[in-house]
Amino acid sequence: MKKYFALLLTMLFLGCSGGSDKPDPQPTDEGKDRSVMLKALAENMIIPSYDQFKTKFDLMSEKSKAFAAKPDAQTLGAFRSAWADAYVAWERVELFDFGPAEKQTIRNFFNIYPASEAGIAANIADPTSSLEVPASYATQGFPALDYLINGLGANDTAVLAQYTTDKDAAKKLAYITRVVTRMESLLGKVMGEWKGEYLNTFISKTGLDIGSSTSLMVNGTVLHYERYIRSGKFGIPSGAMANGIAAPEKVEAFYKKDISKTLAQTAHKAYVDFFNGRHAVTGEAGPGLKTYLDALGAKDSSTGKLLSESINTQFQAAAAKLDALKPSLYEEVKTNNQVMKDTYNEMQKAVRMLKVDMTSAMSITITYTDNDGD
Structure with missing residues (x-):
């Protein structure tokens, strides 16, 4: 009988204490969960903001090509308008200068001002000049385009003359295309990383x-x-x-x-x-x-x-x-x-x-x- 009661007590003990080696689940304060914050910022703000910017940038690229193909008052006006819209949209993503953007140093190639007029002139004269070195920062991006479409003359007639009758008109048009193409390449790399493996890396490094x-x-x-x-x-x-x-x-x-x-x-x-x-x-x-x-x-x-x-x-x-x-x-x-x-x-x-x-x-x-x- 004693053995029976001992066995019964043992079974009751085990039944009551089963799983006692596992801690009780603790409530999670979601506000302190950095993975929640990182995921929300990436998916709700960073990536959609880049998408919005790319829409504006693509339109600017399209208008730049139309201007390069036929530089006149109409194509210049359309290019300027698209450039301004894209520049404003850029201001909404420039702050994301970490991760892919920092890796590509995209800000330095997109928005270092004031533009270097002398540097731009030198690059126009030498199509083989490098746009990948720090010395080239002020010769490209939105500030350089600002100079090229707004600052080459006192009025629209004078600006258009730089792209139609000037002896280096073809070189100047080619440089606009070169600048826009490089911007497109850098943007593609940054967005590709955010929409690829980096998104998971960003969320997981908590x-x-x-x-x-x-x-x-x-x-x-x-x-x-x-x-x-x-x-x-x-x-x-x-x-x-x-x-x-x-x-x-x-x-x-x-x-x-x-x-x-x-x-x-x-x-x-x-x-x-x-x-x-x-x-x-x-x-x-x-x-x-x-x-x-x-x-x-x-x-x-x-x-x-x-x-x-x-x-x-x-x-x-x-x-x-x-x-x-x-x-x-x-x-x-x-x-x-x-x-x-x-x-x-x-x-x-x-x-x-x-x-x-x-x-x-x-x-x-x-x-x-x-x-x-x-």
């Missing part, structure tokens, strides 16, 4: 080390806001970063000055949308840097509010300054430069929040250097 997707993305996008929006579009032309010495000739779209504000507005809004995880097509907010910061409980030490709220408030303050500017940032620098400096100063406040407060909350190490005093 750590916080220097080589992780979150670290690369945060470093790349913070650098973009700091150096290419705040500094490139405002700090350098206004002189706010050059001992007060204004340089209006260094504004973006120098030869088509009336779109410079639109380019800056688009770039700034694209960054804000990215921070808030807004879908490139629907505009609906989803997982992104904001939701991740909120899940971490990151607070603004000076106000006690959610850090994401303070960052968005500062974005709004910077956007308000930007929106109040005239269409030509060149004219603002020349006639009312303080408003350019004010815009720069508001963006600088956002830089500190992104580069110091946000990265600290995320345990991200800033791996780039910038001589901005931060």
